[in-house]
Amino acid sequence: MIGIDVTSIDRIKRMFDKFGIKAYQRFLSEDEIKLVKRAETAAGFWAAKEAASKAIGTGIGKDCGFHDIKISKDELGAPKLKYKKHIRKKFNIKKSHLSITHDANLAIAVVKNSKKKK
Template identity: 60%
Template structure:
């Protein structure tokens, strides 16, 4: 399954200016906040979590919250996704991949995920 999200960086910067760290705590944990360098990074993290929830097919809400998804960086600095045990088990997630990019005033994230269920196999005709 694939999810994608796009966010305006100035929109995130306005939120940060108005609410500061409180805005970040709405969708990030402390360790994620340590990785945020500016509004551009925060925008990418927001887009990543939204893209994951879209790939899942639920959106952000009761079935999957922002805090069920954690962004971290590997040794090379590439963004990765970690998930709560509840989400992994509830949706039988076996793999997840993330890509974040920024261009001008936008941040975009794409997430792919695989589950152990066969419901998403290609249908024959």
């Protein structure tokens, strides 16, 4: 399954201006926040988590929250995504792939999941 999302960078900036670090804590872990040096990256991570929730068909909600999805980066800066174990199990996910881009005040993310063979 695949999922896609687009997020306004200004919206994330306004959230941060209003609520400070709590705005980021709402959808990012402490390790993820350490990777965020600018609003573009935070908006990309928001888009990535929304896209990941679409890729399992639920959207963000009771079945999959922002904190059920973990984003990291490899040594070249490429983003990686992993769902918490109970989600991987429930939706039979073997591996997830994530790509992020941002320009013109928008961040866009695409997530693709591969399934375990049964």
